[in-house]
Amino acid sequence: AQSVTQLGSHVSVSEGALVLLRCNYSSSVPPYLFWYVQYPNQGLQLLLKYTSAATLVKGINGFEAEFKKSETSFHLTKPSAHMSDAAEYFCAVSGRGSNYKLTFGKGTLLTVNP
Amino acid sequence: EAQVTQNPRYLITVTGKKLTVTCSQNMNHEYMSWYRQDPGLGLRQIYYSMNVEVTDKGDVPEGYKVSRKEKRNFPLILESPSPNQTSLYFCASSTLSSGGHTDTQYFGPGTRLTVL
Numbered sequence: 001a002q003s004v005t006q007l008g009s010h011v012s013v014s015e016g017a018l019v020l021l022r023c024n025y026s027s028s029v030p031p032y033l034f035w036y037v038q039y040p041n042q043g044l045q046l047l048l049k050y051t052s053a054a055t056l057v058k059g060i061n062g063f064e065a066e067f068k069k070s071e072t073s074f075h076l077t078k079p080s081a082h083m084s085d086a087a088e089y090f091c092a093v094s095g096r097g098s099n100y101k102l103t104f105g106k107g108t109l110l111t112v113n114p
Numbered sequence: 115e116a117q118v119t120q121n122p123r124y125l126i127t128v129t130g131k132k133l134t135v136t137c138s139q140n141m142n143h144e145y146m147s148w149y150r151q152d153p154g155l156g157l158r159q160i161y162y163s164m165n166v167e168v169t170d171k172g173d174v175p176e177g178y179k180v181s182r183k184e185k186r187n188f189p190l191i192l193e194s195p196s197p198n199q200t201s202l203y204f205c206a207s208s209t210l211s212s213g214g215h216t217d218t219q220y221f222g223p224g225t226r227l228t229v230l
Contacts, residue, residue, distance in 0.1 A: 009154070032215045043118075043204060043221035044157075051217075090156060094215035100145055100164060101172075102216045106156035 006105035019078040023091030118222035137205030146188040150201040
């Protein structure tokens with residue numbers, strides 16, 4: 001079984017401030033981990049993914065995430081928020097041998113204040 | 115351009131009137147999937163398919179049907195829609211990795227369905 005918990009359904013930051021979106025996962029097998037972003041009235045697009053190579057993963061738009069096995073975490077960060085980062089962010093897990101199942105967290109809505 | 119297309123984008127219907135939402139991808143992906151997105155619940159998988167004529171249930175399959183007769187198409191069928199199926203629906207596709215876990219999924223633009 002696999003699951004994802006995103007702490008905080010809504011995060012609000014000021015422009016230029018650090019963005020930290022939290023994701024903890026549960027998987028009985030080695031996981032692939034993903035962060036997707038959804039801009040208003042659009043589909044989801046991949047920000048970054050962890051596939052068992054480097055534990056620090058860099059994605060698009062200046063985002064990065066670090067896989068920490070001991071903490072079962074895959075938090076998403078960006079040093080300096082931009083207004084265009086306002087969107088909903090989803091963490092997802094797919095475990096090795098999970099029959100290609102992708103399980104999403106409930107999402108975190110990021111608001112960026114001027 | 116590599117893409118997943120869905121039609122229609124918006125649909126308002128009435129209880130019990132059969133409908134089909136189409137999904138097509140042009141990336142020759144083996145894996146295709148349907149999700150529904152509801153506020154506060156994230157995305158939940160309805161059905162998925164690992165290849166032509168191979169489909170399986172996801173987490174919330176009740177009230178839905180799918181078929182995969184061609185590799186590029188994966189329609190979602192609601193034979194007797196009910197108001198609790200009012201939702202935002204996404205189709206997605208990806209390649210299959212060797213380890214049994216899904217790789218990057220490419221999403222369609224979504225279909226907003228309202229069942230009155």
